[in-house]
Amino acid sequence: MSIFDRANLAVSRRQLLIGASLTGAGLVIGFKPHAVAAASEPFAPNAFIRIPQEGKITFVMPSVEMGQGIYTAVAMMLAEELEVGLDQVTLEHAPADPKQYANPLLGDQITGGSLAIRGIYEQMRKAGATARIMLIAAAAREWGVSPDACKAEAGHVVETGGSRRAAYGSLITAAASEVVPQDVPLKPASSYRVIGKPAHRLDSPEKVNGTAKFGIDARPDGVSYAAIAICPHFNGKLRAVDEAPAMAVKGVTQVVRIEEAVAVVADNTGAARKGLAALSIDWDPGPSASVSQSELERQMDAAIDGKALPHVNEGDVARAEAEHGPVHEFVYRMPILTHSAMEPMNCTVHVRPDGCEVWVGTQIMSRARQAAADVTGLPLEKVVVHNHLLGGGFGRRLDVDGIILSTKIAKQVSGPVKVTWSREEDIRHDCYRYLNYSKVTATLGPDGLPVSWRHRVIGPSVMARWLPAFTKDGVDLDQMGGAESPYAIPNRQTDFARHEAPDGMLTGNWRGVGATRNVPPVECGIDELAELAGIDPLDYRRRLLQHKPRLLGALELAAEKAGWSSPLEKGKGRGIAVAEDFGSFAAMIAEVSIGADGRFKTDRIVCAVDCGQVINPDTVEAQIQSGVVYGLSAALYGRITVENGAVVEGNFDDAPVLRINETPPIEVHIVPSAEAPGGIGEVGTPGVAPALLNAIFMATGKRLRTLPIDQTDLRRV
Amino acid sequence: MERGAALGADGRMPYNLTVNGKSYAVDVDGDIPLLWVLRDTIGLTGTKFGCGIAMCGACTVHVDGLPVRSCILSVSEAAEKPVTTIEAIGDTPEGRKIQQAWLDIDVVQCGYCQSGQIMSATALLAANAKPSDDDIDAVMAGNICRCGTYPRIRAAIKLAAQG
Ligand code: FES
Ligand code: FES
Numbered sequence: 007m008s009i010f011d012r013a014n015l016a017v018s019r020r021q022l023l024i025g026a027s028l029t030g031a032g033l034v035i036g037f038k039p040h041a042v043a044a045a046s047e048p049f050a051p052n053a054f055i056r057i058p059q060e061g062k063i064t065f066v067m068p069s070v071e072m073g074q075g076i077y078t079a080v081a082m083m084l085a086e087e088l089e090v091g092l093d094q095v096t097l098e099h100a101p102a103d104p105k106q107y108a109n110p111l112l113g114d115q116i117t118g119g120s121l122a123i124r125g126i127y128e129q130m131r132k133a134g135a136t137a138r139i140m141l142i143a144a145a146a147r148e149w150g151v152s153p154d155a156c157k158a159e160a161g162h163v164v165e166t167g168g169s170r171r172a173a174y175g176s177l178i179t180a181a182a183s184e185v186v187p188q189d190v191p192l193k194p195a196s197s198y199r200v201i202g203k204p205a206h207r208l209d210s211p212e213k214v215n216g217t218a219k220f221g222i223d224a225r226p227d228g229v230s231y232a233a234i235a236i237c238p239h240f241n242g243k244l245r246a247v248d249e250a251p252a253m254a255v256k257g258v259t260q261v262v263r264i265e266e267a268v269a270v271v272a273d274n275t276g277a278a279r280k281g282l283a284a285l286s287i288d289w290d291p292g293p294s295a296s297v298s299q300s301e302l303e304r305q306m307d308a309a310i311d312g313k314a315l316p317h318v319n320e321g322d323v324a325r326a327e328a329e330h331g332p333v334h335e336f337v338y339r340m341p342i343l344t345h346s347a348m349e350p351m352n353c354t355v356h357v358r359p360d361g362c363e364v365w366v367g368t369q370i371m372s373r374a375r376q377a378a379a380d381v382t383g384l385p386l387e388k389v390v391v392h393n394h395l396l397g398g399g400f401g402r403r404l405d406v407d408g409i410i411l412s413t414k415i416a417k418q419v420s421g422p423v424k425v426t427w428s429r430e431e432d433i434r435h436d437c438y439r440y441l442n443y444s445k446v447t448a449t450l451g452p453d454g455l456p457v458s459w460r461h462r463v464i465g466p467s468v469m470a471r472w473l474p475a476f477t478k479d480g481v482d483l484d485q486m487g488g489a490e491s492p493y494a495i496p497n498r499q500t501d502f503a504r505h506e507a508p509d510g511m512l513t514g515n516w517r518g519v520g521a522t523r524n525v526p527p528v529e530c531g532i533d534e535l536a537e538l539a540g541i542d543p544l545d546y547r548r549r550l551l552q553h554k555p556r557l558l559g560a561l562e563l564a565a566e567k568a569g570w571s572s573p574l575e576k577g578k579g580r581g582i583a584v585a586e587d588f589g590s591f592a593a594m595i596a597e598v599s600i601g602a603d604g605r606f607k608t609d610r611i612v613c614a615v616d617c618g619q620v621i622n623p624d625t626v627e628a629q630i631q632s633g634v635v636y637g638l639s640a641a642l643y644g645r646i647t648v649e650n651g652a653v654v655e656g657n658f659d660d661a662p663v664l665r666i667n668e669t670p671p672i673e674v675h676i677v678p679s680a681e682a683p684g685g686i687g688e689v690g691t692p693g694v695a696p697a698l699l700n701a702i703f704m705a706t707g708k709r710l711r712t713l714p715i716d717q718t719d720l721r722r723v
Numbered sequence: 724m725e726r727g728a729a730l731g732a733d734g735r736m737p738y739n740l741t742v743n744g745k746s747y748a749v750d751v752d753g754d755i756p757l758l759w760v761l762r763d764t765i766g767l768t769g770t771k772f773g774c775g776i777a778m779c780g781a782c783t784v785h786v787d788g789l790p791v792r793s794c795i796l797s798v799s800e801a802a803e804k805p806v807t808t809i810e811a812i813g814d815t816p817e818g819r820k821i822q823q824a825w826l827d828i829d830v831v832q833c834g835y836c837q838s839g840q841i842m843s844a845t846a847l848l849a850a851n852a853k854p855s856d857d858d859i860d861a862v863m864a865g866n867i868c869r870c871g872t873y874p875r876i877r878a879a880i881k882l883a884a885q886g
Binding site for chain 2: 071072073074075206207209210211212213214215216217218219220222223225231255256257273274275276277279280346347348349350395396397398399400426428429624628629631632633634635636639657658659663664665666667669671672
C-alpha cells in the first residue's frame with residue numbers, strides 16, 4: 007500500500023490552501039472545518055499532522071525527498087513526540103506554501119545545503135508535541151482527570167495507573183477545540199524511542215516495485231509529450247527551423263519554437279524524440295561562439311595573480327612570512343562539473359487562461375511557483391505546483407531554468423505537456439560547478455607547523471545570483487567557506503578572486519557546495535606542509551586540531567578504524583582528509599594501490615562522522631556512502647569541457663560516472679554525539695578527492711594538484 | 724492538418740505487445756523504443772529513462788526472460804514476445820527475493836535507478852544462484868546509480884542469494 011495516498015492528497019491540498027488563506031504569516035493553526043463532513047474532519051493542529059477518525063495519520067513533508075532519507079527522518083521526529091509508531095503513519099508532499107513550509111533556517115521552501123534536518127529538528131518535534139498535548143488534554147477533560155494523570159503511547163491516550171484508554175482517532179473532535187499550546191516542552195534525548203534507532207525507510211516499498219512517482223512520471227489527463235533541443239551555444243538563439251520533417255513523424259502533433267529552443271510535441275516521448283532528431287535546426291551561436299576550454303583555463307590562470315577581495319584576515323601574515331620564510335606555494339585546479347542526476351531534467355506544465363499547473367520534482371518549491379507565474383503573467387495564487395519525488399537533486403534542482411523553459415513551451419500547447427530533456431540536453435545545459443582554482447601559500451615555524459596561511463580562491467560567485475544575502479562586500483560566503491582551513495594557524499588570510507563563467511553558461515550549487523571547492527586545496531595543502539616538515543600527516547593534523555574537538559574526534563576514530571599506523575605493502579598508500587560542513591564533522595582515509603601499469607585502484611575508504619544527534623543511523627551510513635561515491639566519481643571522471651561556446655560532452659559515454667565495479671568498500675563509523683543534528687547529505691563528498699590525492703602521493707611520491715585525477719602514469723617516481 | 728497524414732502513413736497495423744501478461748495493441752512507428760511505449764502509451768512508468776543509449780540501465784526490462792535496455796529496443800522487436808517490467812517482477816521467485824532483500828537492506832535512496840537495478844539483479848540471480856563479487860560487477864556495472872547505492876546493491880544481491 008502506498009504511503010503517498012493520492013486520494014488524500016487532493017483533499018489535503020484544498021484544506022491546506024483554505025488553512026493558509028485564513029492565516030497570515032507566522033504560526034499556522036488548524037483548518038477551516040469541512041462543510042459537509044465536519045464530524046469526520048481530521049484533527050490538524052498544525053500544517054504537518056492530520057489525524058483522521060480511523061486509519062493512518064498523515065504527516066506532511068516540508069522538505070523534499072531526493073534520496074537523502076528526509077521523509078523517514080521527519081516522520082521519526084514527528085512520531086517521537088506524537089507517540090505513534092512509524093507503521094501508523096502515511097506521508098504526503100507539502101504543496102508550495104512558504105508561509106507554512108519554509109525551512110526555518112532558510113526562510114524559504116528550499117531543500118538544500120544539508121539544512122533539512124538542521125532546520126526542522128525542533129520545529130517537527132514541537133509539531134508532534136503540540137498535537138500530543140492537545141489529544142491528552144481532550145482525553146483528560148472527557149475523563150474528568152488532570153492531564154498529568156494521562157500519557158500518550160502508540161497512538162493512544164492512556165490513564166496512568168487507571169484503565170481508561172482512547173485511540174487518537176476517537177479524540178479528534180474534542181482535541182480540535184482545545185487551545186493550541188505555546189512553548190511546548192520537548193523530550194530529553196535520553197528518552198527517545200524512535201530518534202537515534204535504525205528505522206527502515208518509509209519510501210522503500212514504492213521504490214522497489216516501480217510505483218514511486220517522480221516528476222518524470224506525472225501523467226495528468228490529456229498530457230502530451232515533448233522533446234527539446236536547447237541552443238547548444240551559451241546565449242545562442244534559434245534562427246530558423248523547418249518543421250516539416252518532424253511533422254511527418256507518426257504521433258507528432260506540433261513543433262514549438264521559443265527564443266532559445268525548439269520542442270517537438272507528440273503523443274509519446276519516443277515519437278517526439280524521433281521528430282526532433284529529424285529536424286535541422288539553424289542556431290545563431292551568439293557572442294560566446296568562440297569560447298574554448300583552453301581560453302577558459304588561461305583566463306583562470308591569469309586570475310590567480312589578479313585582483314582579489316579580502317575575506318578572512320587574522321594575525322599578520324606578511325610579517326610571519328618575512329620572519330619565518332620560505333614561502334611555500336601550491337596551486338590546485340578543479341574542473342567544470344555536472345550534476346548528472348539519474349532523472350534527467352523534466353517538467354510538465356498546463357497553462358490555461360485562468361491558471362497554471364506544474365508537475366515537477368524541485369528542491370525549491372516557492373521559486374518554482376514564482377517562475378511559472380512570471381512566464382505566464384498569472385498571479386501567484388493561480389499557479390499550483392505539484393511536487394514529486396526527485397530522481398536525484400545534488401543542487402541541480404535548486405534552479406528553475408527547466409521550469410521556465412517548460413512553461414514557455416506549454417504556453418503554446420493546448421493541454422498539459424511534459425517536456426523531457428535528453429541526457430545530452432541535461433549535461434549540456436546544467437547549472438555547472440564551474441572551474442575553481444586555489445592558491446595556497448604557507449610558511450612553517452621552527453617546529454614544522456604552519457605559522458602563516460594564505461588561500462586565494464578563484465571562481466564564480468554563485469551566491470551573487472542565487473542567494474545574494476549570502477555574499478558580503480562582493481565576497482561569496484559559500485565560495486569562501488572553509489578556505490581559511492580548520493587548523494590552528496596564527497596568521498591567516500583568504501581572498502576571493504571572482505571569475506565568472508562565460509556569459510550564458512549557468513553556474514550553480516553542487517553537492518557539498520563551498521567545501522567541495524576548498525577542502526581539496528586545504529587538505530592537500532596541509533599534507534604537503536606535513537611532508538615538508540617531515541611529520542606524519544595524521545600527527546600533523548592532530549597537533550593543529552586541538553581546538554576542534556569534534557573534528558579531532560572524527561579524525562581519531564577514522565585513523566583507528568583504518569589502522570593508520572599499520573604497515574602498507576609497496577605500491578599502496580593511505581591519505582587523510584577532514585571536512586567540516588553544515589554542522590557535521592567528517593574524517594576520511596582512503597587506501598589506494600598502484601598497479602604495475604601505473605593505474606590506481608581505490609581499495610577502501612574509511613569515514614568517521616560526527617553529525618550530532620543522529621536521527622536514523624541507517625540513513626547516516628547510506629548518505630555518507632552516497633556522498634563518497636559522488637566524490638569518487640568526480641575525482642576520477644568529473645570534467646566537462648567547452649568548445650565553440652558549447653559543452654562538448656553529452657552522455658555517460660563521454661562524461662562517465664562511477665559504476666559498481668569501481669566502488670571500493672566504504673566503511674562508515676559514527677562518533678556518538680548529543681549536539682544538534684548536522685547535515686549528512688553533503689559532508690561525505692568534499693574529503694574524497696584530497697584523501698585520494700594524498701594516498702596517491704604516499705604510494706607514488708607524486709603530488710597531483712589537478713582534478714580529475716590523471717591516471718595515465720602514476721608509477722612511482 | 725498534417726497530423727492526419729502522418730498517422731498511419733507507414734500503412735502498418737498496430738503492434739501487439741504482451742506486457743506483464745496483458746496484451747496491448749499500440750499504434751506507433753515500429754522504430755520507437757519500447758521504453759516510451761511502456762511509459763507513455765501504456766502508462767507503466769516504473770521503467771525509467773536515464774540516457775537513451777544503453778549506458779545506464781535505468782530502462783532495463785525483461786524480454787523473453789532476458790534483461791534488455793528498452794531505450795534501444797524498438798517496439799517492433801519487442802512485439803509478440805513476453806515483456807516483464809518492474810511492476811510485475813515480484814511475481815517471479817527471483818524478483819520477489821531481490822525486492823525483499825532491497826527492503827531488508829534499505830538499498831534505495833532517490834530510487835530513480837532502482838527499477839533498473841532490480842531488473843538487472845533479478846536476471847543475474849535467475850542465471851546464477853550464487854553470484855560472486857566478480858559476477859555482480861560484470862552484470863551490475865551496466866546500471867548507474869548517482870546516489871551511490873552500490874555497496875548496498877552488492878550486499879542485497881548476496882542476501883537474496885542466501886534466501
Ligand atoms: S535509458 Fe536505457 S540504458 Fe540508459
Ligand atoms: S538511488 Fe538515486 S540514482 Fe540510484
